Amino acid sequence: MNAPDRKAALQGMGESRLRKEDARFIQGKGNYVDDIKLPGMLHMDIVRSPLAHARIKKINKEKALAIPGVIAVLTADDLKPLKLHWMPTLAGDVAAVLADEKVHFQMQEVAVVIAEDRYSAADGVEAVEVEYEELPVVIDPFKALEKDAPVLREDLAGKTEGAHGKRYHHNHIFTWDAGDKEATDAAFKNAAVTVSEKLLYPRVHPCPLETCGTVASFDPIRGELTTYITSQAPHIVRTVVSMLSGIPESKVRIVSPDIGGGFGNKVGIYPGYVCAIVSSIVLGRPVKWIEDRIENLSSTAFARDYHMTGELAATAEGKILGLRAHVIADHGAFDACADPTKFPAGLFHICSGSYDIPAAHCTVEGVYTNKAPGGVAYRCSFRVTEAVYLIERMVDVLAQKLNMDKADIRKKNFIRKEQFPYTSAFGFEYDSGDYHTALDKVLHAVDYKGLRAEQAAKRADPNCPTLMGIGLVTFTEVVGAGPSKMCDILGVGMFDSCEIRIHPTGSAIARMGTITQGQGHQTTYAQIIATELGISSEVIQVEEGDTSTAPYGLGTYGSRSTPVAGAAIAMAARKIHAKAKKLAAHLLEVGENDLEWEIDRFKVKGNAEKFKTMTEIAWAAYNKPPAGMEPGLEAVHYYDPPNFTFPFGAYLCVVDIDKGTGETKIRRFYALDDCGTRINPMIIEGQIHGGLTEGFAVAMGQLLSFDAQGNIQGNSLMDYFLPTAVETPHWETDFTVTPSPHHPIGAKGVAESPHVGSIPTFTSAMVDAFAHLGVTHLEMPHTAFKIWKELKAHGLTH
Amino acid sequence: MSKKIISMNVNGKKIEEAVEPRTLLVHFLREKMHLTGAHIGCETSHCGACTVDIDGESVKSCTCFAVQCEGSEVITVEGLAQGGVLHAVQEGFYKEHGLQCGFCTPGMLTRAYRFLQDNPNPTEEEIRSGMSGNLCRCTGYQNIVKAVQYAANKLREDAKKPVAA
Numbered sequence: 001m002n003a004p005d006r007k008a009a010l011q012g013m014g015e016s017r018l019r020k021e022d023a024r025f026i027q028g029k030g031n032y033v034d035d036i037k038l039p040g041m042l043h044m045d046i047v048r049s050p051l052a053h054a055r056i057k058k059i060n061k062e063k064a065l066a067i068p069g070v071i072a073v074l075t076a077d078d079l080k081p082l083k084l085h086w087m088p089t090l091a092g093d094v095a096a097v098l099a100d101e102k103v104h105f106q107m108q109e110v111a112v113v114i115a116e117d118r119y120s121a122a123d124g125v126e127a128v129e130v131e132y133e134e135l136p137v138v139i140d141p142f143k144a145l146e147k148d149a150p151v152l153r154e155d156l157a158g159k160t161e162g163a164h165g166k167r168y169h170h171n172h173i174f175t176w177d178a179g180d181k182e183a184t185d186a187a188f189k190n191a192a193v194t195v196s197e198k199l200l201y202p203r204v205h206p207c208p209l210e211t212c213g214t215v216a217s218f219d220p221i222r223g224e225l226t227t228y229i230t231s232q233a234p235h236i237v238r239t240v241v242s243m244l245s246g247i248p249e250s251k252v253r254i255v256s257p258d259i260g261g262g263f264g265n266k267v268g269i270y271p272g273y274v275c276a277i278v279s280s281i282v283l284g285r286p287v288k289w290i291e292d293r294i295e296n297l298s299s300t301a302f303a304r305d306y307h308m309t310g311e312l313a314a315t316a317e318g319k320i321l322g323l324r325a326h327v328i329a330d331h332g333a334f335d336a337c338a339d340p341t342k343f344p345a346g347l348f349h350i351c352s353g354s355y356d357i358p359a360a361h362c363t364v365e366g367v368y369t370n371k372a373p374g375g376v377a378y379r380c381s382f383r384v385t386e387a388v389y390l391i392e393r394m395v396d397v398l399a400q401k402l403n404m405d406k407a408d409i410r411k412k413n414f415i416r417k418e419q420f421p422y423t424s425a426f427g428f429e430y431d432s433g434d435y436h437t438a439l440d441k442v443l444h445a446v447d448y449k450g451l452r453a454e455q456a457a458k459r460a461d462p463n464c465p466t467l468m469g470i471g472l473v474t475f476t477e478v479v480g481a482g483p484s485k486m487c488d489i490l491g492v493g494m495f496d497s498c499e500i501r502i503h504p505t506g507s508a509i510a511r512m513g514t515i516t517q518g519q520g521h522q523t524t525y526a527q528i529i530a531t532e533l534g535i536s537s538e539v540i541q542v543e544e545g546d547t548s549t550a551p552y553g554l555g556t557y558g559s560r561s562t563p564v565a566g567a568a569i570a571m572a573a574r575k576i577h578a579k580a581k582k583l584a585a586h587l588l589e590v591g592e593n594d595l596e597w598e599i600d601r602f603k604v605k606g607n608a609e610k611f612k613t614m615t616e617i618a619w620a621a622y623n624k625p626p627a628g629m630e631p632g633l634e635a636v637h638y639y640d641p642p643n644f645t646f647p648f649g650a651y652l653c654v655v656d657i658d659k660g661t662g663e664t665k666i667r668r669f670y671a672l673d674d675c676g677t678r679i680n681p682m683i684i685e686g687q688i689h690g691g692l693t694e695g696f697a698v699a700m701g702q703l704l705s706f707d708a709q710g711n712i713q714g715n716s717l718m719d720y721f722l723p724t725a726v727e728t729p730h731w732e733t734d735f736t737v738t739p740s741p742h743h744p745i746g747a748k749g750v751a752e753s754p755h756v757g758s759i760p761t762f763t764s765a766m767v768d769a770f771a772h773l774g775v776t777h778l779e780m781p782h783t784a785f786k787i788w789k790e791l792k793a794h795g796l797t798h
Numbered sequence: 799m800s801k802k803i804i805s806m807n808v809n810g811k812k813i814e815e816a817v818e819p820r821t822l823l824v825h826f827l828r829e830k831m832h833l834t835g836a837h838i839g840c841e842t843s844h845c846g847a848c849t850v851d852i853d854g855e856s857v858k859s860c861t862c863f864a865v866q867c868e869g870s871e872v873i874t875v876e877g878l879a880q881g882g883v884l885h886a887v888q889e890g891f892y893k894e895h896g897l898q899c900g901f902c903t904p905g906m907l908t909r910a911y912r913f914l915q916d917n918p919n920p921t922e923e924e925i926r927s928g929m930s931g932n933l934c935r936c937t938g939y940q941n942i943v944k945a946v947q948y949a950a951n952k953l954r955e956d957a958k959k960p961v962a963a
Contacts, residue, residue, distance in 0.1 A: 018892060025900030026888040026907060028835020028875035035834040119820065209839045209847055209901045209935050260837065260901030261935050293840040518899030518936045686895050689938030717844035717933070724930040725939040 006599050011538065012531035013745070016682035020522040020542075030258045033213045036228050038286040041215065042071060044276050045121035046295065047111040047128045049103035052139075052370040052710020053152070054132035056101055056110065064113055064127040069120030072283065073128060074275065075111045076100040084278055086155075087244060087269070090489060091344060092163025093173070093335035094155070095373055097271045103132070104152060104333030105372050106710050107298035109271040114279045114287060137710040141307060141330040141367040144171040152333065152368045163335070164344045164366075173335050173366030178349035179426050184361035187322030191313030195397045200779050201386050203305040203330070203371070204702040205297050206378040207722060208517070210260020212300050213290035214273045216280040226253045227277060232266045233555025235513055236489055238547045240269055241277065256545035259517035263694065264376035265301040266517070267338040267557050272300075297715040301338075302371070302704060303378030305330040306386045310394040318402050318409045323425070325351050325362035325390055330369050337366075337375035338557075339382045340487040340494060346382025347644075349426035350478040353391035354435050354648060355413040360425035370710045379694050379755040381479045381558040388475045392760035396472075396767065397776050405452075406472045406764070407443055411436060414474070421741070428478060430646045431740045431748075434674070438650040438736050439474050442672050445734060446652050459772055465660070467796070471653040471765025475757040479749040480563025480645040489554060495640040496560070497551035498568035500529060500576060502633040504622040506615030507539035510572075513553010514565040515545040518690075519751055520683045521561060525569055527679055528745060532573035533580075534600030534614040551636055559647070559749035562679070563740075568639035570744035575635035579621070583633075584612045586626040645740045645748035649673040651761040657769050659796050662788025664700070664766070666729035671758070676739045676748035684750050685733055691754025692731050697723050698755075699762035701781045721781070770794070806867045808833070809877030817864050823857075824848045826864035827874060835875035835904040839933070846932030849905035850874045856912045856931070875904035878911060886952040887911050887945070896945030898936030906932050910946050914953055920946070 001009065011017045024030050061073040076098040079085040086094045099110045113124035136150045143149060151157070151170045160167050164174035188194055215228040225247055231237050234254040242249040259266065276289040291300065306327050313322035329345065331337060339346040345364035352360050377383065399409040414435040415422045422430040442448075451470055458464045484493025497513040510529055514521060521544060526537035544550055553565060577597075584602035585592045588610055595602045602617070604610040612620075621633035654668040671692055678684055701721030705713045714720055739746025759780070766782045767775055773794050778786075791797045801816040808831055815830055827833045827850065839845035841860050848860040851873040878885040887910040890896065897903045906929065913920070913928040920928060925946045926939070934942060 019895065019897075021900065022892045022897060025897055025903045026875075026884070026891050027879060028833065028904045030835075030900045030903075032834075032837065032901065034838070035828075037829070118825070119818065207935065209845060209899070209933065210837065211839075259899065260839075261899040263935070290838075293842070293845075520898070682895050686898060686937060686941060689940045690898060690936045691938075693938035694935065716842055717840040718842055722845070722933050722935065724933060725926040725942065726930045728926075728939050731938060731940055 003599055010530040010534065010536050010600065011527060013527050013679050015527065015680065017523055017527055017537060017680055019520050020526065021520060032210055032258045032260055033215060033228050033230050034290050036215045036257065038215060038217055041286040041288055042114050042116060042283065043118040043121045044112050044114050044279055044287050044289040045125045046109050046272060047113065047125050047130065049099065049106060049108045049110050051103060051132055051134060052106040053135040053137045054103050055135060056099060056103065057131040057133055059111060060129040063129065064124040067120060067123050067127055069116040070113060070124040071116065072114045072279065073111055073124065074279065079278065082278065084244060084274065087274060089334060089336040090341065091335040091337040091339065092341065095334035095336050097274045102154065105370050106712055107295065107372065112275045112279065114283065137370045139369055139371065139706045139708065139710055141328050141369050144367050144369050145169055152370065171368045173331055173368060174344045175363060175365045176344045177361065177363040179361035180359060181361045183359040184322045184324055187359040188313040188324065191321050192316040193401060194311060194313045195394065195401050196309065196311045197394060197397050197777050199308045199310055199390060199393055199777065201304040201306040201308060201389055202780060203302050203704040204378060204698055205302055205704055205720065206263035206265040206376065207297060207720060208261030208263050208265050211291040211293060211296040212266060212270060212272065214276045215286055215288045216277040217286035218280040218284065220284045223247065224251045225277065226255065228255045228257055229273060230259055230266045231256045232262045232515060232517060232557045234515060234545055234547050235552045236492060236554060237269060239492065245277065245281065253548045256515045259515065262517035262557065263379045264303060264338065264557060267376055268301055268336060270300050294716050297704065297720055298712050299372050301376040302332065302374040303376050304386060308386065308390050310390045312394050312398045314398055318398065318404050318412050320355055320357050320413050321359065323352055323357050323360040327364040329364050329366045330371065331366045331375050332369055332371040332373040334373040335366060336373035338377065340481055341489055342486065343382065346377065347478050348383040348387045350384055350428060350476070351387035351390050352424050352426055353388060354415060354474050354476040356415045356419065357425055371706060377558055379691060380752045381477060381481065384477055385756045385759060388756050389760045392473045392475060393763065393777065396764055400771055400776055407439060407448060410439060410474050429643055430476065431643060431742055432738050433476065433646060433648050434736060434738050435474055435648060438648065438672050438674055441734065441736065442650040442652050442670055446668065446670050451654060466656040466658055467769040469655045469657065469765040469769030471761040471768055473651045473757055473761040473764055476646055476648040477753050477756050478644045478646055479559035479752065480641055481558050481560055482644055483642060484640045492554065493640060494554045495638050496553040496564040496568050497636065497638045498565060498572045499551045499636040500572045500634060502576060502618045504619055506535060506618040508535055509541045509543065510569065511550040512542065512544045512565050513551055514556040514561045517556065519561060519687065524679045524683055528566060528569045529573050532570055533576060559752040562747045563645045563743060563749045564639060564641055566747055567641060567744045568637045571639055572635045572637035575637060576633055579633060580614060580617045582629065583617045583620050583625065587612050587620055642742050645676065645743060647673065647675045647748040647750060647753050649753050649757045651757045653761045653765040655765040655769060657787060659791055662784040662791055664782060664787060669729050670732045670734065671754060672734040672736065673750060673753050674736045674738050675750035675753065676737065676743065677746035678737065679747060687751040688733050688754045689731050691751060692758045693723060693728050695755045695758030696729065696762065697721055699759045699780050699782060701783060703781050802865055804865055804868050806869060807871045809873060819863065819865050821864045822860060823862040823864045823867060824859040827859060833874050833876050837901055837904065839901065844933065846909060847902050847905045849908045849932060851908050851912050856909050873908065875907050878907060885911065886949040887914065889952065890945035890948035894941050894944040894948050896937060896942045902932060902934045906934065906942060910949060914946065914950055918950060918954060920950060
């Protein structure tokens with residue numbers, strides 16, 4: 001084979017290789033947690049609180065225990081002797097495993113029923129009698145901070161110090177700030193123009209199609225615990241389970257099998273998991289718990305709920321001088337945010353975005369309310385969606401105030417290509433970017449000037465049946481958490497890992513600390529190895545998710561798999577490459593310096609006939625290594641990234657709003673992403689389609705709302721908006737490539753950018769449709785009814 | 799709870815089993831028949847991950863009792879491939895990257911299998927409408943549309959081929 005053919009045969013980086021995972025999924029042979037069935041397995045179901053805030057007066061198990069098939073009913077009192085009725089959260093708080101004397105939110109876990117089958121368990125749940133004494137409910141985080149607001153967390157009474165500093169009120173969790181307050185105040189004081197806008201990022205839910213669940217199996221004879229679990233981070237689960245249960249980590253095996261989507265929902269450790277594990281330990285039999293959809297939307301992993309105020313200071317010509325952001329963050333009943341431990345507001349301080357802003361300051365205050373705990377990163381890096389929403393909205397608001405074009409104001413304030421690596425006012429070091437090129441490419445592709453002319457004509461025509469809006473966003477994300485000098489989870493640095501073994505016949509297995517949930521790791525990771533080592537990706541097996549076989553890693557979320565684990569793969573492969581070169585030199589009887597690498601082989605320089613392929617080298621590694629060299633060909637690498645990566649993009653959206661009904665048609669959505677080096681363009685495009693669709697759902701319809709009594713509204717798919725193929729727009733995608741200079745293969749991560757970037761683009765377009773009427777902001781979700789009310793307020797309804 | 803004997807044809811095989819009358823078809827298929835392809839995503843007939851084919855119609859098996867299928871012909875995702883050869887819809891989803899996490903896929907495939915029999919030559923709009931009872935959180939549907947188009951083309955091409963003697 002000639003060199004191009006040999007390269008193509010590898011199916012390495014840059015190829016749209018078809019997915020390795022698909023064969024099992026298209027034939028119904030996936031292996032998700034609910035597919036797992038162990039001998040003697042019991043089923044667990046959960047008794048939940050109908051009230052948002054109440055004292056538990058009495059729990060009567062008798063009737064439940066009398067139901068045939070019911071084996072046990074456990075409450076907080078049963079967990080107390082084991083000290084497992086409360087558990088630590090990732091954010092340094094504690095959360096009730098089962099409600100201890102008091103419930104703090106509707107649908108909170110009060111008791112669990114374990115039975116022979118899932119139907120008996122459900123019968124048992126119905127029969128458990130709980131007497132409550134109602135307490136005043138606090139849903140609004142601003143009211144929670146009022147002086148005489150009810151005390152929500154009695155367990156914290158008198159604690160003026162939280163995990164992140166002083167608590168100034170009984171419902172206050174933390175105040176966190178970043179940037180330079182004085183410099184920012186000075187910038188505002190001297191600025192020609194300032195703007196301010198209140199922006200609510202409402203409570204939503206990632207809602208993967210598979211809910212959370214587990215099968216816990218404790219073997220009392222061996223003292224070993226095996227737990228199959230819907231987790232995006234199985235290794236950290238193992239550490240936490242060991243810490244909580246006292247079982248040595250070497251006897252705890254956590255397996256994330258196939259995962260039916262995660263999107264942040266499956267990062268946390270939930271009471272259901274803990275109860276199933278405890279039940280298995282107590283009963284000595286495997287116990288399965290599978291959450292239903294209502295439980296999923298009500299109790300595990302909400303996202304956002306940020307009440308933000310954004311402010312910009314600028315010159316009269318639109319050069320931004322300062323940014324100020326303040327957030328009241330509704331964390332619900334327990335601070336169970338899934339963030340790197342030192343960052344109670346995640347990476348919110350990326351909120352200076354793609355712009356060269358000399359002074360910036362942000363403050364985030366966490367507040368307890370009677371809502372479910374969480375605060376996960378819904379298809380984004382930690383709180384980055386909120387940050388990008390804030391800056392992109394504020395740049396639009398400023399443009400409107402100055403009567404400037406949205407594209408022009410962005411170009412004026414972009415961090416310029418030659419400024420990278422660029423240190424932001426918040427201290428992030430942006431690795432690389434070329435924002436002007438990306439934006440120009442989009443504006444050209446959509447004929448931006450033509451669109452603006454069309455909009456002007458439509459605005460001038462009172463008989464036009466629609467309002468036309470053009471949304472524009474130029475976002476920068478921060479992903480790949482992260483450098484362990486900054487990022488840890490419960491003290492464990494946020495590195496990731498890869499172990500590669502090359503077998504004697506030249507095939508390979510790679511095991512990783514991450515876990516795919518649809519991203520196609522088994523396909524793309526193999527492509528990296530194929531290119532690095534010259535082994536066909538068809539004979540490279542990739543395994544993840546089993547803590548007994550995979551090296552320790554922090555898992556998959558925050559677009560960290562490619563930036564962190566992808567780098568670990570390249571580094572492990574390079575260790576093997578270095579050894580292979582020594583072997584090749586030995587086999588060819590030349591010095592290492594006489595060799596050059598070509599696709600799948602080491603060649604003797606200047607003699608194309610003399611070479612050894614990686615397959616031949618692999619055999620030699622097990623057969624005749626040179627004197628003094630260990631046999632075998634394998635390596636493991638733990639990669640602690642020197643920095644985050646900063647993918648970016650430019651998105652444009654055109655909407656047509658029906659003046660009669662308030663219904664919005666997404667006429668066009670053009671998404672240009674730059675994720676650095678592209679490993680598999682087909683998979684990248686698929687990830688972008690998915691992220692854009694989730695962004696569309698958030699912007700246009702998703703909302704977890706509550707009434708004044710704390711009843712969650714719309715917690716089934718009857719009400720919670722998941723778009724079908726009918727509503728979902730057609731997506732146009734494009735790209736530029738600006739590799740990350742510090743990443744071994746230059747890749748930055750991609751799957752979350754389209755979610756982060758699209759949401760403000762939709763809002764930008766919706767506001768733009770009304771901008772000529774003086775509207776500067778509209779709160780999400782942009783449902784037809786809300787938009788119709790807006791039209792009516794402006795006298796535009798027909 | 800007393801049980802009832804039911805018989806039905808599942809993926810071409812006649813079966814007879816004793817079930818509680820309240821047993822949902824999806825639990826019957828997954829737990830008794832060990833056909834775990836159909837998944838449960840919502841329990842309210844919205845997501846379609848549990849879609850199977852009953853007597854020539856797409857049915858959401860999470861809101862159907864097993865006893866309602868007495869005497870029926872049931873086809874699940876496991877019954878789509880014949881003689882080790884993938885069905886055109888399976889091939890289409892693979893070739894067009896019509897799946898990511900795979901959880902919705904069995905329901906999508908059984909739905910597409912029926913839809914293309916009802917409408918062998920659909921427009922994109924008809925595909926989007928015909929598949930709208932099945933939710934996907936990963937793909938944004940664009941490649942699912944392509945996958946169904948691929949399958950429609952393949953089925954039409956296959957229909958033109960002379961039957962081997």
